[in-house]
Amino acid sequence: MTLALSRRSPLRTLADTRRLRSYDWPMLAAALALCLVGALLVWSATRTRLELAGANPETYLAKHLLNTALASALMVLASRADSRLFRLLAPVLYLGSILGLLAVFAIGTTINGAHAWIELGGGFEIQPAEFAKLGLVVALAVLFAQRATGRPDRPPTARDLAVAGLLVAVPLDLIMMQPDLGSALVLLAATFGVLVAAGVRAHWLLGLVLAGALAAVLAVKAGVLADYQLARFTAFAHPGRDLQGVAYNTTQAHIAIAHGGFFGQGLFHGAQTHGAFVPEQQTDFVFSVAGEELGFLGSAAIILLLGFLLWRGLRIATASTGAARLIAAGVVCWLGFQAFENIGMNLGLTPVTGLPLPFLSYGGSSMFAEGLALGLLQAIHRRTGR
């Protein structure tokens, strides 16, 4: 990635120092802390399973740390972008992610029922939906900012909304076809964030939310959702019904978290985790490791750290204008909603949709996309000064 357009100047060293200072360090510290806690949780969740299979128990730990390092590099690269680059990159990012989503249908592989991955070889694969979240947020932000040029306080028109609707519909449909309900919901949440920040009239927003709810009901009735997705919702509504099937996952996660108590059973000492009772524990159910082994103390700290990170993000949004503000708002809503949905399903609060917990779950694509998103927030922060 060659985003950087660093300007040569005699005062370069001085400028670099200033730039270094201009990062939002508290936010980055929170993100890094979450990544490292995530590494421990992933390690704990996978070491027994790997050992049982006769493999190196540190395999996932190593890969997770490698992903963190790569995501950090992407963050630094993205943090050097400026607004012009953004206007240039918006269509590239957006169209690129659409192409990625299309490529999934041609050469993708199916994992856990969703046809959402592209194998890269060597045990690596990417999930274009993760990058589509970023692409859509940037594209929407640039769209609304362009339309509002010169009239910053004028709310977006119906035509603006219609164009935005088209921009949303393409990746949303492609993701729903995989099908990946979780990512689709995150796209909607991020869009909602951009729309709110862009000043779309309140009654329109309300109308959109109601229309969305109606569409969801119709989708269920018309059978758009796959059987397993409906089954997950059913299992969510009636957790006791099918203990060995769909609800098994949530039940086991619930057991793990419930028995963490206040202080937890201690890292690597969770009986439920050690017994490998929770499927997908290093990815979608990594929070259950925290619940069991770090207890309320550790889990609440993770939620608070996430909250702190989101609060810093909104602060950056507040401090900026135009596309930058919309991007920041969109990214914050994306991360916030995804964290809520993921932790919610671990706690039996929301249905299981298959989403990673930002910064903590094992998974390259999501970490890279989150690294890029954080980098953009940093870029905005640095350019708006402090």
Place this chain on the structure above:
Amino acid sequence: MSSAERWPVRPSAASAAQRRRLAVLRLLLGSLLLTLLARLAFVQLLDEHKPQQSAGLTHPAGIVVPAPRGAILDATGKVLVGNRTTHVLTVDRSALQQQDDHGRAVLAALAPLLHVSAADLQQEITPCGVHVPAPCWTGEPYQPVPVATDVSAAVVLAVSEHAEQFPGVAIDNQTVLDYPGGTLAAHLLGYTGAVSAADQKANAKLADSDTIGRSGLEESYDSVLRGVDGTQQVALDARGDTVGAGTLTPPVPGDSLVTSIDANVQALAENALVQQLQQQQRKGKPAPAGAVVVEDPHTGRVIAAASYPTYDPRLFVGGISSADYAKLTAPGADDPLVGRAIDGAYAPGSTFKLISSSDDVMSGAINTTDSYPCPGALNVDGRMKTNYDSESFGGPVSLQFALDVSCDTFFYAPAVAEWQADQARVDVGQKPLETMQKMAAAFGVASSPHIDLPADEQASGSIGSRENRMALWRANKADYCAAAKRGYPDISNPTDRAYLTLLASQNCTDGWRFFAGNNADTAIGQGDTTLSPLQLADAYSAMVNGGTLYSPTIGWGVLNGAGKVVRTIRPKVVRKVPVDRSYLDFFGNALHFQANHVVSGALAFDGSPIQTLIGGKTGTAEVYGKLDTSWLASWGPYQPGAPVGDSKYVVVGMIEQAGTGASAAGPMLRQVWEGLLGANGAPASAGAAPARTLPKVVPAQLSRSLLNPARTAATSPGRRPTAPPSSGLSPVLPSRATSTSPGKAKPSSSAGRR
């Protein structure tokens, strides 16, 4: 550098309205996170009805303890298939995992004892998974993994004396099938194999580790022999490791099967067969295969059925290796898995004259007192059909003489007359009577003998008839026509080439026609007619016993573990053959080997003390492109002039590609008869007669090696060498009947005999 290239410099640009919007988002996100915190606090701290923890608890599981299969015994109570105990070394992964080094030291110490590497052992005991390639453990992860079978006493001692050095390593006593007689009666006993998915679909009670009968009596009496598996209950912890043993439901061993096979007679028949094959081979004959059947004509029980080539059923114990299986089924191996005695179909030659004579006397075409021509050759359909070696016996002869010297032309005339009468019926649109074919069907030709073996291991044979001819033509028409068109370019002799081409072109257009000559061929057991040695024994048994055709049996009684008879298997009567008893007695007496007769079969018995106690009919069947099949169907012992029904045995012998009945099958059966009747010592069967009552069996004989239900004696599947095509054996066996029916659908039949 325009300002547009930078992010707007300061927050003042954001209006109050815009800030309000972001405040809304902050509020929304904040409330979501608060919701999570509240739910977390409830789940972890406040919920009074927390779900029960899976971790730390144990859950029950069952280890299948396979039931030992029941034994198969001979008519005197001798064990044909029993069980033996073998030492199996098992490694318990749960115990290894509890070691500090996860059992590395144990495996390292064990490896040299078993002459394998520790890495291989580790690989073998790792449960199979996505990332675990074979060889890996396919059973339940908590089940001790058998890593070596038939381990030597030295290894057993080393492991048991240094138990502290080998935690988790145990020696199990496993029961496996044992064949005290080696290859004796292999085709009758059959073999077992691993349970396949298809078997489990058919019978849900089958465990993965079970074995199932795949051939012979093991297959047809599988439900009797298998028994009921037991279960060892164990407690598993969260990781799936065994932490305790619960109750044991001991397996119920399978019942035992007593057969009518007499091991001595079976051995006698097998020896005579092998020795005669060797003798014929020394004479330069191919003689690759043969069979002997010894049947009790009064009950239909099979006392011996020998087939060669044969195989060693011990190869199948614990699963046959793919190399061994490939060897048994290789093209040049001559199908040793196919038991010729019961599963091979051959042209019966003159032994068929029992049936044509029956037809002739019952239809009135011939009587037992008058004389009829027996020329050296007879013109049928414009083709000269000759006697063997064109031998002529001068003037007219009696039926007895014709049978004794096996005059073919004698039997052609009535067959041709019968055909002509039938053809007249066909010409006016009536159905042909085909009385000879009906007589053959009554004697069991062309229908399954329904012996108590798997249906696909017994040949039905076939009969030369209009219908059969049409069916054969339909099946082979394309080949005939193609051959006629090609004209046998690979045959160098122009006469042969022209003959074969003409034959093929005739067969192509007219191969469906059943000529008078074909009916004549049928009358002397040639052409499209085939029979298994067992079927011939059944037919001659009917002659001996006064006309009762039996479904022959091998199984005789089922014994439970205490040796008590729980079921007696009775032979079924198929029908009475429609022949007057006086005629059957006449045939039996006409063919007695007594001195003043010139019975062809008696030749081989010259000088034998038992010659005057036996009767028999030879057969010499032509097979296109090969040497003749040699037959002898015989019965006895009975005194000259005594009722043929005094006979206690019917013995049929057959040797492929060996020449005349008198020269190959004859001497072979002489050896069998001398053994049966005790000509050179004690008779093979006590009293020189088939056993009439089930043997008394001591339970110890049955249970001598039955399972001792100790905890570790989970007689798990054992080391099963990679079975040929997964586990299902029978689907890949060669189709049997066709491979041993030489000349069945060949054009030879229309060429006539001799």
